[in-house]
Amino acid sequence: MWRLFVITTLICCIGGDKIQLQLSDQMKSMLMDSQWKHERTDLSLKGPMTLDVHSKFKLKKGEIFIKSRVAQLKDCTHIKMNRPLSRDGIYTIYPDLKTKKLSFVTCPLMEADGRSGKEDINDAGVQPMTIAKKMWRLFVITTLIWCIGGDEIQLQLSDQMKSMLMDSQWKHEKTDLSLKGPMTLDVHSKFKLKKGEIFIKSRVAQLKDCTHIKMNQPLSRDGIYTIYPDLKTKKTVFCDMSTDGGGWTVIQRRKGAGVNFTRNWKDYKNGFGHIDDDYWLGNDAIHALTKDGKQMLRIELQKFSREKAHATYSSFFVDSEANRYQLKLGTFHGTSGLGDSLRHNNHMYFSTIDSDNDNNRGDCASVYRSGWWHNSCVHSNLNGKYRTDTKKDGKELSWYHWGNTWAALKSAVMMVRPIQNV
Numbered sequence: 001m002w003r004l005f006v007i008t009t010l011i012c013c014i015g016g017d018k019i020q021l022q023l024s025d026q027m028k029s030m031l032m033d034s035q036w037k038h039e040r041t042d043l044s045l046k047g048p049m050t051l052d053v054h055s056k057f058k059l060k061k062g063e064i065f066i067k068s069r070v071a072q073l074k075d076c077t078h079i080k081m082n083r084p085l086s087r088d089g090i091y092t093i094y095p096d097l098k099t100k101k102l103s104f105v106t107c108p109l110m111e112a113d114g115r116s117g118k119e120d121i122n123d124a125g126v127q128p129m130t131i132a133k134k135m136w137r138l139f140v141i142t143t144l145i146w147c148i149g150g151d152e153i154q155l156q157l158s159d160q161m162k163s164m165l166m167d168s169q170w171k172h173e174k175t176d177l178s179l180k181g182p183m184t185l186d187v188h189s190k191f192k193l194k195k196g197e198i199f200i201k202s203r204v205a206q207l208k209d210c211t212h213i214k215m216n217q218p219l220s221r222d223g224i225y226t227i228y229p230d231l232k233t234k235k236t237v238f239c240d241m242s243t244d245g246g247g248w249t250v251i252q253r254r255k256g257a258g259v260n261f262t263r264n265w266k267d268y269k270n271g272f273g274h275i276d277d278d279y280w281l282g283n284d285a286i287h288a289l290t291k292d293g294k295q296m297l298r299i300e301l302q303k304f305s306r307e308k309a310h311a312t313y314s315s316f317f318v319d320s321e322a323n324r325y326q327l328k329l330g331t332f333h334g335t336s337g338l339g340d341s342l343r344h345n346n347h348m349y350f351s352t353i354d355s356d357n358d359n360n361r362g363d364c365a366s367v368y369r370s371g372w373w374h375n376s377c378v379h380s381n382l383n384g385k386y387r388t389d390t391k392k393d394g395k396e397l398s399w400y401h402w403g404n405t406w407a408a409l410k411s412a413v414m415m416v417r418p419i420q421n422v
Ligand SMILES: [Ca+2]
Pocket: 356, 357, 358, 359, 360, 361, 362, 363, 364
């Protein structure tokens, strides 16, 4: 959680061939320092009351998108359609374009079928329109280019864009940007209609991990998400949002024989497999996720008998490639009957079939068919071969101190989250 919070204002004037955003010095230095580069913005106008803004910013490495919608919602039904989880409460509605003041209404009886109950408009005196009239079909998409440079941001407008902005009587008034650390940019824009005004609020959040996604969207479910462990790294990943409070970033998963885990250094460095199936996230990404030294590890195991167990390590750190992804583990805790088969690998370097960094005169990775923090060599081999007909030779997906056997396991998951989230 970054605490840095910069709010600044720019002025945007529509006129001539471009929109000029006059930047304060603070704004300029913020944009420069943080290495955001705006690439393009798409506006979609859906009827006179809704404006979608999609902006694309480019970092030195990686890129991000802003998607925002300004909806001047006419009534509680529209609010419910737009935000299905809305509860009874006070909302702002725009019964029509001429309504000058914000009308505060209570939206009672939000029903499970998505239809709102009666609306109680307290001062506007305007009756809600029928649904048929509310649903505009007009859809205009156009593009402008936004260049940051010199003393201003210039928005190069296409003729279509200019006429759209003029015809639809939107007038930009001001935009506030809030930069929260290097990864999150909030954009608040204010547009003025001939009568009435609207606000755009959008957030570009490059969320570091599944815990941040969960914090940002508490109702997130288990599934595939994009994370940005650091400014250089963008990864698609599976988030476990349900186990023990959720927020787990899955770095490894084995549940079948579909993906070969006998791989070289480069593959383990970059990651491989399929996010919805078996995969290794990649050592660079795992380093980026754990380099703050504040992550814990959870390992979930299952036998073919369907018996389950899990282990946690109070801390989990994987060093950079320069230090051969050295492993550092905190305190082990396992469910009943599960011993610590990863302790043997603590402080070890990562080894692959083409890179022997182990403590064995031989080559553990080649013998045991896995990229792992081999010592001499393994008590656990979660990247070993996937076998349903176990040979108990340690070359297969296994965790010795669970019954003191090398019997192949049915599944394994390795996942991390920040320690303070326990
Ligand atoms: Ca060796």
